[in-house]
Amino acid sequence: MRAACVAVLILLLGVAAGWWWWTQQAGAPTGPQRVGAAASEQATTADRRAAPAGEAIRRAPLPTAAEPDADPTSPTSAPDPGLTLHCTVFAAATGQPIGDLAVGLFAKGAESPVDRARTDAAGRVVLHARTAGDYHPLPIDLPEVWGAPIRGRFADPEHPPAAHAPLRHLPSRNGEPVAVELGLSRAATVRGVVMGRDRPVEGATVRVQTEFDLSGVETVTDEAGRFRLPRLPGGRFWLVCVPHSDGFEAPPSREIEVEAGTQLDVGRIDCPPTPTGALRGVVVDRAGAPCANFEILCLDDPTGDDRSGRWVHTDSEGRFGFTGLEPGTKRLVIQERPADLLDHGMPLLERQVDVEDQPIDLGRILVDRR
Numbered sequence: 001m002r003a004a005c006v007a008v009l010i011l012l013l014g015v016a017a018g019w020w021w022w023t024q025q026a027g028a029p030t031g032p033q034r035v036g037a038a039a040s041e042q043a044t045t046a047d048r049r050a051a052p053a054g055e056a057i058r059r060a061p062l063p064t065a066a067e068p069d070a071d072p073t074s075p076t077s078a079p080d081p082g083l084t085l086h087c088t089v090f091a092a093a094t095g096q097p098i099g100d101l102a103v104g105l106f107a108k109g110a111e112s113p114v115d116r117a118r119t120d121a122a123g124r125v126v127l128h129a130r131t132a133g134d135y136h137p138l139p140i141d142l143p144e145v146w147g148a149p150i151r152g153r154f155a156d157p158e159h160p161p162a163a164h165a166p167l168r169h170l171p172s173r174n175g176e177p178v179a180v181e182l183g184l185s186r187a188a189t190v191r192g193v194v195m196g197r198d199r200p201v202e203g204a205t206v207r208v209q210t211e212f213d214l215s216g217v218e219t220v221t222d223e224a225g226r227f228r229l230p231r232l233p234g235g236r237f238w239l240v241c242v243p244h245s246d247g248f249e250a251p252p253s254r255e256i257e258v259e260a261g262t263q264l265d266v267g268r269i270d271c272p273p274t275p276t277g278a279l280r281g282v283v284v285d286r287a288g289a290p291c292a293n294f295e296i297l298c299l300d301d302p303t304g305d306d307r308s309g310r311w312v313h314t315d316s317e318g319r320f321g322f323t324g325l326e327p328g329t330k331r332l333v334i335q336e337r338p339a340d341l342l343d344h345g346m347p348l349l350e351r352q353v354d355v356e357d358q359p360i361d362l363g364r365i366l367v368d369r370r
Contacts, residue, residue: 083129084177087137089119092183092234093260097123102140103182105129116140137182147187147233147260148217185234186261193225194241196248196271200225204271205242208232208256216240234260243271277325277355281362283318283334285369290318294348294367297333298322302352313337325355334367346370 085105089098099120104113105127114135115127129135142148190208194201206227209216216237221227240253248271258264279298283291292314299309309330314320334349348367353360 083132083135085127085129085135085137085180086177087119087125087127087180087182089123089125089139089182089184092185097121098146098184099123101142103127103137104140106136106138108134108136113138113140137180139182139184142184142231144231145187146184146231148231149182149184149233187231188234188258188260189263190229190232190237190239190256190258190266191263192227192266192269194221194227194243194269194271195225196243196245197273201243201245201248201271203244205244206269207240207242208237209240210235210237232258234258239266239269241269241271245271247274248272249274275324275326276357277327278321278323278359279325279330279332279353279355279362280319280321280359281365283314283320283365283367285367290314290316291336291367291369292316292318293337294318294320295333295335295337296320296322297331297335298325298353299331299333300326300328302329302331323359327355327357329353330355332362334365336370 083105087103089101089103090096091098097119099122101119101123102116103119103125104116106113107129114129117125117127119125127137138149139146192206194204194206200221200223202221202223202225204221204225204227205218206221206229207216207218208229217229217232219227219229236255236257238253239256240250242250251269251271256264256266283294283296285291294314295311296314297307297309297311299307301308310322310325312320312322330353332349332351332353333347335347348370349365353362
């Protein structure tokens with residue numbers, strides 16, 4: 001009986017011990033959680049020991065995602081500083097300021113100004129443009145007594161332009177204002193007549209231009225070939241004529257000197273006729289076979305060593321031709337095409353030909369092949 005009671009007591013103790021162990025395992029962290037919890041408890045205990053009495057323990061905030069730093073190398077678009085132009089308008093002959101004159105700021109090639117204002121009593125005006133660039137200050141509604149300055153680039157102050165009214169400026173840097181002095185001269189007039197083959201050339205364009213501005217000021221001739229260019233400034237210009245007529249070529253440009261406040265008659269401008277001379281022929285050898293790819297030279301110097309002129313190659317049938325030749329005696333040279341482009345080759349035949357206004361057919365030309 002005593003042994004049975006002991007056995008039951010041992011059994012109850014074992015059950016109680018197993019229940020306690022199970023409850024402890026169910027409420028405790030396992031694996032990595034147990035390690036993290038133990039480490040956290042140790043840290044908390046160490047903090048309590050290190051912290052002074054009565055002072056709360058400050059916990060560091062959890063780390064957050066860092067904001068991306070701005071890239072210092074990323075391009076930034078700086079605003080365009082634009083252009084501020086301080087312009088002074090004066091009489092080129094006397095240096096006196098010209099007041100109450102409308103002045104516009106024109107972009108290159110533009111017909112309308114980006115800004116306009118009137119000069120004060122001292123001839124000063126301030127003009128603005130939103131963007132920097134190549135601009136030209138020009139008078140608007142200029143009285144006829146003044147010559148309109150020809151549009152052009154700003155000139156170097158150390159090398160003032162001699163071809164139009166004085167225009168001096170200080171260069172702009174980093175959006176700083178530009179100072180410009182615009183001198184006006186008394187109006188001048190250029191006139192003349194354009195002829196071709198002793199007849200007036202109607203509708204020809206006559207232009208006065210400078211080396212700074214190739215557009216210049218232009219007009220067209222009337223039915224009598226006459227032209228007139230008023231309200232020009234004084235200075236040196238280039239006079240250019242373009243006939244716009246079949247059968248005529250533009251004459252060479254010439255330089256003219258215009259005095260302010262005067263009229264200049266340039267007289268007669270002759271437009272040379274378009275050359276109508278032509279040559280053609282066929283090159284064959286003694287056997288009658290065509291000489292293909294031979295060089296044919298038509299030289300302006302009929303007797304000397306000057307080789308200036310024109311040249312062509314014969315086709316597969318030995319044919320060649322020249323058009324637009326000036327009348328006169330030419331030197332015709334026939335030679336095989338050299339292998340070296342720097343070599344002139346050895347002439348097989350040379351002869352003089354009189355070129356006229358009408359085409360000339362030379363027919364078959366016999367040569368000896370080398």
